[in-house]
Amino acid sequence: MLPPSPIIDRCKTDVLSPFAFLAGTKLDLFTELADDPKSAKELAAAISVDPNWLQPLLFALVASGLLIEYEGIFRNSDEADHYLVRGRPHFIGDVGKLFEDLWRGAFLAAESVKAGKPLAAHNYADMSDEAVSRFFLGQHPDALLAGWKLADAVDFTGLRNLVDVGGGSGGLALALCERYPKLRAKIMELPAVTRVANRFIAESPVNERVVAVAADLLEKPLTGNFDVAVIRSLLQVLGPSECQQLLINVRPALSPGATLYIIGQILDDDRKHPENVALFNLIFLSFYENGRAHTETQQRNWLQADGFIDIRREVTSNGLNMMTARVPT
Template identity: 25%
Template sequence: MSLHNHHGPRKVRSREDLVGPLFGAAAFQMLNAGCELGLFALLSDKGELAAEEVGDALGLDPRPAEILLLGVTALGLTEVTGGRYRNCAVIQGMFEDGSWEVLADIVAFQAKLVYLPLADLVESLRENTNAGLARFAGTGEDLYHRLPETPELERLFYRCMRSWSLLSNPVLVARADLTGVRRVLDVGGGDGVNAIELARANPGVEFTVLDLPGAVDIARRKIADNGLSDRIDVRVGDIFNDPYPEGHDAVLFANQLVIWSPEQNRDLLRKAHAALPEGGRVMVFNVMSGDTGDGPLYSALDNAYFATLTAPRSMIYSWSHYERWMRETGFDEVRRLPGETWTPHGVISGIKRAPAAS
């Protein structure tokens, strides 16, 4: 069965089905507590433990240990047989394949950066703006310009953004067609994680990462650590107001166009079009929503973060939005390239067409 079959809407068939939405905040906090207190790592290391052994190992009294174990077990994150607890197969598998640290970072991102602003979702919807941003120091109108005011949160943000990228990068690497491409401009490329992974998979291609100073400083170090400084350049720039570097035959917007309004996204696509030669390629990589307005659930719930926090008009757009914007800004041969993973990420690409003959 295709993984995409899991991306449809959830059905509420009885009042019992309301338990998940009603206690969703508590469900997340149980997951977060299991991560922060070290429960999942403990069970991964020890295999199976009784409640008393869990409490002793984590420094918890019997009551909080029982509350935690009841919560994560009812959620299916752990399992119990004969009074002994173990991780569920999915979580244990993440420890075994090395992906657990990525999930733990994503949980930390939700807990430290997103959770409190989500309480401002109603106001954000009523006012059509990111009301949760008021919880962060500074005066910038988006999260990215406020984070430098709180360096520890900025470091956490970019660390967790790297983990979000590592989660979705297999889709980008598999779906980004760089056939015939010599050099890619990675607009808003953050710490370089996307360029690094694509460079590894496409040894004949060079890259330039364009972003704000805080991100570019981190990117330069990461690129050097991976031995790719000869193939990945970094440039400081405002992606809206500064000219794009010349000499690229592909432009990549990775996890970028979810941040901005339709008007801003068209502006960015026009800048990409102007910077590309005839036949040049634009690629948009994001989590996508479906065209039918009923999912996927991942996109629907993740949209609360974009609604409350990132920028005043950000949201998770549908495939058809990107298709329309690309055609409006001069691209054709527009192609959808969905991934085949549990997250609804995908690539949509277009080619800069030649001007119409006069």
């Protein structure tokens, strides 16, 4: 008798739910269903497609938990209604653009291993303006979501000057400044990326309190006087020696007692957990020459070597994988 193969069987279907999500966001189905649940025929008419082609996708989204169906009428789940309806305050439906880019990297993992180099390399200093813009436009919803989550997890009341190191589109800094009206933020990024960030800053109601500054913090130290710093999804882009140098260059601009939050793909020391982080390294293999998800102990050692204290690691209740450290007073 053949042994069971549940893991292999799951591999066949587990990838399909994200593809249903992507198709639903591309067709903007959740916006169409926001205020008016519809039948497949009604929804098909609203987006000008054949209902016989649309219906299987709708039931796939029901199976994925993003839609609810009752007697042939489809409506958004609570989660989809909150995050995937265009025009809502917490809309992140365009994150599918980022997902497509990440998945392309994962598809090339075997080829990158064979070649011994990333075959979908993301070197933001060398990429064309179009490629940088496309990547960070897709990344912006994820950055906003991280900012909203950080604002819920940490009380920034009383803090005044934030530096977002490698802040990408600026979404995290913008989200924090919207929540905390006395907070000002400086986003430090490569020149090509600041051009993207400036577009989002200009459209934000807090644009007078957020600025993007072009800099390469691997080359020269950060200047200023900040009482809080965030490094999100940046250390995983870099190799270990680069991570250490970045922290060395950030440290002089942090005021006594300042807190540093490192958010991203952080591995347990066994390198097997969290499982989603271990799996994310498939993408990094194709994206970065030296970038990988680094372990908690690696990051703890870098911080200790740079004089940080009160170093701790936590996964917040809303899902942020985070290292926290403080500058001595």
